Amino acid sequence: MYFQPRRVTLGKIISTWIGLEGIAIAETGGTRTGPYMFSPASTPAHWIYHLALFVVALCLGIFLIVFSLIAYSAIKYRKRPTDDAREPPQIYGSNQVELAWTVIPILIVVVLFLAAARVIHAIQDARFPPNAIEVTAIGHQFWWEFRYPGYGFTTANELHVPVSEPGHSIPTHITLLSADTDHSFWVPQLAGKTDLIPNRQNETWIEPHEVGHYVGQCAQYCGTQHAKMLLNVMVDSPGDFQKWVQQQKSPAVVSDRVAAGRKEFEENACANCHTITGTTANGKFGPDLTHLMSRTTIAAGAVQNNEKNLLLWVTEPGAIKPGCLMPAMQLDQQNVKDVVAYLMSLQ
């Protein structure tokens, strides 16, 4: 299944030119680029990219021809001041000409249809090797839950997958579910979007070829904070991915240094919505926090994961994501500090 990408120079040019890709790289200082479909980095995205180039080129050709016809006839046949008052020859139609511009579009449509059908079949009816990584993505208002049934742990908002290398293909097969309203999983560099619909099971797959950080976001309106339901996909080298898996499988770090915060967390409603494995906190409504500090962002990518943002988030979630479902627990300042200290111990 591994697809050796051709060098996508044209795509790079397009996205560098229109996407200000340079800015995106400069700001994050990493390999991260914007969510640009014209810089594909995964098999299905590559296939779509090549179909897109073909369709765009064809449409551009049609546009140039028809637009020239319109412009030519508008200019050539404009009424000139020197014209006499007589009406032009009254032409009612021509069967030959009309037949021509019926048949030619039909032929173009057939070509387009075949090109699209091939890619639809290749992507939707793909078979997966036994070593494919299985992930279940569950959409929530307004965050992502990622379960790894093969490894037995759950994480949130940042999806880690291994890179797929020549000769050692590891696609990731993602089962898409929703806990509440409709969402859509869209990381343009990795694959087209697929919706997460409650009471329905969808699927998609990716097979990234380059290690890196890929961004996307929910693409189906899901409520107030749809805009800040961001997606981050970390494509790791196989070694890094295994390390990450081992770390995620381990139970939460327990430290007496933050016992006050832990007590606060477990005695307040925090524990009703969040899970921290190995503790009494086993709520399922909010993100799993067992290894919170292994994630770079909080609030589904809304802000960086650091002490300042955690303090603000626990004190007043609405200040970061107005309309999000996490309540402000009205803890006093010391308690918030304790809770955040506890959260920051969850490596």
Place this chain on the structure above:
Amino acid sequence: MADALPWVISRERESSRPFVEVLHDWIVTVDHKRLGLMYFTYGILFLVIGGVEASIMRAQLAVANNHLISPQTFNRMFTMHGTTMIFFAAMPIVFGFANYFVPLMIGARDMAFPRLNAWGFWMSALGGIVLYFSFIGGFGLYGAGEAPDVGWFAYAPLTSSAFSVGHSTDYWIVGLLISGFGSIATALNVMTTILCMRCPGMKLSRMPLLVWMNSVMAALVLVAIGPLTAAQLMLLVDRYLGGHFFDTQAGGSAVIWMHFFWIFGHPEVYILVLPAFAIVSEVIPVFSRKPIFGYSIMVAATVSIGFISLSVWAHHLFTIGMTSYVNTFFVASTAVIAVPTGIKIFNWVATMWGGKIIFKVAMMFCIAFLCQFLIAGLTGIMLAMAPFDWQLGNSYFVVAHFHYVILGAIVFAVFAGTYYWYPKVTGRMLNETLGRWHFWLFLIGFHLTFDFMHIPGLLGMPRRIYTYEASRGWEFWNLIVSSGVVFQILGVLMWVINVVRSYFKGDIAGGDPWDAWTLEWSTGSPPPEYNYAEIPVVRSRRPLWDLKHPEDPDWKYE
């Protein structure tokens, strides 16, 4: 030659009568012309309201991380903008044209059912009022919001009582339900009028294309509004009677709503665009001084668009996880619609070809329509390719695409129609200089906004987000997109000034200012209440051409 025609130039001066009496006349009227004007005015009113909502959104999105309005307000704005523009601006406007010109063009004195016509208008009007009453009445519960915020296609289960508390969604449902009844009444009326009220000699094969296209529009309304009404009723049952049609928490299906909505929603696009085609098909021939090229194939293309448009709805649903076979079918059916649509574009160009094109403002809008509709069609082909749609769907690319259809094609055609028929309706010409200002300002604004709106979509910007991070590279493009709004507002302002000013100061039009060929130009401007003192008899598709050119009439060739 024009002197030989039986003009009835009359211009009633309403201003000499008491205001209340005039108002009463308008409210109780069953005259198709007055109802047509009321539809049109009502639509323009909502066009302005919807435009204000759009401007608020564009102000919010002009820069990254903007805090101008809250996410809740933004979500209400796009819901109300979409709902308003489709149901309470575009539909009333195209119904207005159908109401006014279908009877005139087929030589009838009124619609088949004048009182049903009035009922239809007032139902549509009530629907809009109910929807907007949500701003006041939607506060069912504290914090439940005012206007609905579920998006104009209102996907389940966001509309269920679990996710949409309060009554804003109910106002949305009931408003659309009521206006839907009005639309069905009007469609029935247009259809019956066309079938039963044609003047002697007006065979189906001699009807002006405007009438043909509006008959297909009416047929589509009859087929398409039903599923929407059914879905709205089911949603009401879900919300109030404990039903579970779309309640996914109790085994209902979100996908069923999507199918119901788009079985309505896609034909709706053609309900709106066919009347735009209709206007263009009348204006281009007159200003090119040639009959429409390939009348029969134009009719055939229109009817086939009507049928095909009923089989393409699921291209809105390529991302919901249908099987590869279903997706492939809808790629085929959607791509096929390009064929009859392409035929139309070619025939309009062929009509201009070899003519003597007079660049009045109406014609300028039509030529812009041709270019813009061409682009809209081509981006439509891109979106029809399901895998490409997996990337483009629900992004700003699709927003740009359908605004290209609705503004670039439909609104431009409507403007062309107003410049063309304003003299007929009021008896006075619109000012051409102001018209050119209107045209160029609106054209520049349109292209600034909607050409550049494709780009953030290609860069992965989804629709319906109230803000975005600067790091994604979308800010520059969004700023350009928002700047176009200013030009569009100025353009529309020119039009409004022109329409108001010309009503009092415009040049007297006379019955037939464009030397045109269809029946409405053979009566007075404005037409008397009974339209025709004598029911006309026609022998060809261009009855006035026959009158003006007795030496070379059309009926010899048809």
